Amino acid sequence: MKTGSRRMVKGVALIAIICLAAFGMFGCGQGEEKVVEKEVIKEVVKEVPRALEPLKLAVAGAHTGDLASYGIPSVRAAEILVEHVNATQGGVGGRKVILVTEDDACKPEMATNAATKLVGEDVDLVVGHICSGATKAALGIYKDSGIIAISPSATNPDLTQSGDYPNFFRTIASDDAQARLEVDFALDTLGLTKIAVLHDKGDYGKGLAEFAKKFLEESGKAEVVLYEGITPGGMDYSAVVQKINRSGAQAVIFGGYHPEASKIVMQMRKKDMDTIFISDDGVKDDTFIKVAGDYAEGVYATGPKDTSKNPLAIEADKLHKEKYGEDYGAFYLNAYSAVLALFNAVDKSGSTDYEAVSNALRNEYVATPLGIIKFDDRGDAIGVGFSVYQVQNGKYVELEG
Amino acid sequence: MDWGYFKELLMGGVVKGSIYALIALGYTMVYGIIELINFAHGEIYMIGAFTALIAAGVLTVAGFPAWSILILASAAAVVWSASYGYTVEKIAYRPLRGAPRLSPLISALGMSIFLQNYVLLAQTSNFMPFKNLFPEEGFLENISEVLSATEVIIIFTSAVVMILLSLFIKYSTTGKAMRATAQDRNMAMLVGVNVDKVISATFIIGSSLAAVGAVLIASNMGQINFFIGFIVGLKAFTAAVLGGIGSIPGAMLGGLVLGCTESFGTGYVSSDYEDVFAFTLLVLILIFRPAGLLGKSDIQKV
Incomplete structure (x- = not known):
């Protein structure tokens, strides 16, 4: 009786985890989805x-x-x-x-x-x-x-x-323009040859990362040494950061939003890695600087041109x-x-x-x-x-x- | 085989696992005693982080030295989280003690949603920078490639806290009462154990551990928001089930196994599947050992 009820609870618990995990994946996307509206x-x-x-x-x-x-x-x-x-x-x-x-x-x-x-x-x-x-x-x-x-x-x-x-x-600008700009900047302005491309598995970040990877490969000037999705909202990205370190990437191009970007940047800097970080207008947000503080210095991000x-x-x-x-x-x-x-x-x-x-x-x-x-x-x-x-x-x- | 890389991943996994373990202890202790999955536990952790942030902010403005800020802010987080844990039990679970098992479970989910939204409204929806409360000391420089000072402190603190907890459960009167209650609540009552007090003590201890975990991880990651409790709570709960829910050594082992699995999965395969590794492992372990790694039903529960 005792064992049976414990088993049942375990079953309920397992179902609960799976449901919550699914909810976690789909439910906690960032609120700032890039709604591409077209006029x-x-x-x-x-x-x-x-x-x-x-x-x-x-x-x-x-x-x-x-x-x-x-x-x-x-x-x-x-x-x-x-x-x-x-x-x-x-x-x-x-x-x-x-x-x-x-x-x-x-x-x-x-x-x-x-x-x-x-x-x-x-x-x-x-x-x-x-x-x-x-x-x-x-x-x-x-x-x-x-x-x-x-x-x-x-x-x-x-x-x-x-x-x-x-x-x-x-x-x-078309959706791939940011990726194009990031890649051109990394290749032509910074002259990099080994680049890691990361994304947060979301529509916006992953779409951008896919374009960036494609452009890098087409250019023939640089090698994509790492292409990975990270779990948004993760508590810790040290394993990914170690992987970047090991891949020998000179720079990371990240498609996604500022909470993950700031964690990755901070963990890289704490490991004494000076890998260049290039991201998109999901990161070109003052919250990024506020959260990452001194670690944010030197980070590149693309954003709409200032027309003010x-x-x-x-x-x-x-x-x-x-x-x-x-x-x-x-x-x-x-x-x-x-x-x-x-x-x-x-x-x-x-x-x-x-x-x-x-x-x-x-x-x-x-x-x-x-x-x-x-x-x-x-x-x-x-x-x-x-x-x-x-x-x-x-x-x-x-x-x- | 690249040992340096292996070591880095292992250390990253141990750091992560220590935090999971600290929080998993709260789940497992509560489950051991009243067979309730306390879904609000992740929120208690989040409240601990916010308390430490506010306390550290106030103390910094008041000009306290760094080490006293660390101690006082941690103490504030522990006290505040513990009182939340105690209150949540009193309000949401005690009235349902005799109810069917699903009722307190739903109540726990409700508490979790309530606390999350309460912090969202009372504090902020933004990410808040969390200043590292631990000094980055020079004496650890030779291993800074592998572990930062904060990470060393995380592993060390978790180990100490877990050893203290084990001793407490084993030798103190309250600890013995907790074990007795876990084994048979009615019998414990008959021999004069104040079960209500024991349950309150369990929630207080579990919540304090969550607060310690919160201060550690927030210092390491440097940012918090109202939603951080959800994912950490989920992972810690997974760790508790993995190790055998109800078993204290099981929670510790489960946390470490989960942390290392994620770390190695990410490091050697792909971070795209980080959660897939974690949950595949859980499913496999539950298939072959339905009670979890150390969760034999005849083993002591608490």
């Missing part, structure tokens, strides 16, 4: 220049629903700029600009409807869409009609890298406050830059012809709140995105270049 702003370029007809600028994206807060700022950016350009310059390239908006609620099936409708309305240029999935669904329709779309927020790498959508541009001192960003902020009486929302500056880039391209090329506008987008630099940008062959903005920061004297300092 798509569509501008449709007409092939036939119609000098007297107004230019139709479409803004498409999530304007209702859960993700409306990501789409509305792009509408506002377009409203502000269209109003401004019509009032001060009589439009773009001599043509008045008319704004058309279309809602896709970030749903691919609604995005195809929205795109079809915009094509039917003969829009010239599209700013949009917002979410990557919806953007992908709509892009084929624009491509068939020779319409250029420029998204302020769709970050899925494939949108540009697949080469399927030559009509697509974006004013936000850009005069155009200050102006964009002022215009938004004047018109709407509140601070701007997510991707507003990206959308603002997208509209400016389109207006500039139409102005420079003197038409809304697909070839002419896309050439102008690829070749003409334009000053935007995100900096002076143009687009590469794939449609990603050059000059937009992330910078490398380093902890110096207890603060993250943006490094030049």
Whole structure:
């Protein structure tokens, strides 16, 4: 009887552990998941220049629903700029600009409807869409009609890298841009040849680490001496730290968030290891410095470029406050830059012809709140995105270049 | 075979295992006496860490010397955690003493969630830096490659605490009463053991050990937040079951085995599967020794 009941308890206990372990793995992810929200702003370029007809600028994206807060700022950016350009310059390239908006609620099936409708309305240029999935669904329709779309927020790498959508541009860095920057920094600036890549097994960290590993291997300049996932929330990472030490890595590239990063950095430094630590914007957080203290010194982390001192960003902020009486929302500056880039391209090329506008987008630099940008062959903005920061004297300092 | 590397992993495992063992003792003692899995134990550990953080902060501002901060902050953590352990038992478990076994278990889970959220609200959801309370002494420099001074202190303190506990259980009156209660509660009552007091003492001792573990590990890792008790509690509970829940030497052995398994699994295979190694080991041991490593039912329980 006694033995039987103890066995039963053991069984219950075992089930409890397994349930709790599963809960631990799935339930305690960091709260700061990188929600990659995408805003798509569509501008449709007409092939036939119609000098007297107004230019139709479409803004498409999530304007209702859960993700409306990501789409509305792009509408506002377009409203502000269209109003401004019509009032001060009589439009773009001599043509008045008319704004058309279309809602896709970030749903691919609604995005195809929205795109079809915009094509039917003969829009010239599209700013949009917002979410990557919806953007992908709509892009084929624009491509068939020779319409250029420029998204302020769709970050899925494939949108540009697949080469399927030559009509697509974006004013936000793609998901792999941080990994690219970390790898380029490690190889070219620091000249490293042996690198350990670690991640926290989460979507964000692991995705980044996979890209970093891929880029390192492709470069042929450095060897990935260690590629491992660590258990988030772990009490101690000494075994992993020993493994890094043994692998002879000159640097660690870590994909993940600051609690694990600070533990690893502290344990490395306590073991007298001076291995360089490079991480992402999950670590570019002041809490990291607060927790790791002196051990944080010299750590590199990538993060969005600091635009707070850009005069155009200050102006964009002022215009938004004047018109709407509140601070701007997510991707507003990206959308603002997208509209400016389109207006500039139409102005420079003197038409809304697909070839002419896309050439102008690829070749003409334009000053935007995100900096002076143009687009590469794939449609990603050059000059937009992330910078490398380093902890110096207890603060993250943006490094030049 | 790379002995240097092996030694480093072994030492890392022993450090980790010592902490697991300290906390596992709390689970195993409580289980030994009232057959309850005290899921709030991890939270008692977390509260110990927060108490030490606050006490150390106040004492630092007041300008106390480093060694007295260490002693006073640890003492504060022990006293505070012990009183939480005592209170939790009184509020959440004692009224359910005669109830079916699942009721106090659910009550323990509830207590765990309550304490976590209480600290979240009363303190902060952020990670807090925890200053190392132990001096990094020069006399250990020749082994700093393998073990830091803090880690040496962790192993040393755990060993001393566990030896003291064993002596206490074996020779003191309270210890004897605890063993008697664990063997047969009704009989112990008949011969005049105050079972309520014995149970309270068990919770106080277990919680104090958790607080000691908290000060040690927080000093080593340098950061705490309201959620740290969950994972450490889970691992320590695993260690307790591994060693044979209810058995004190079993908890110590279980902690060390678990710590070393994780360390070697990470070091020689991959840290991707750290938890997989830990729980695979647990499953295997429970298949072949359902009572755990040292958990024979005729062995003394406490």
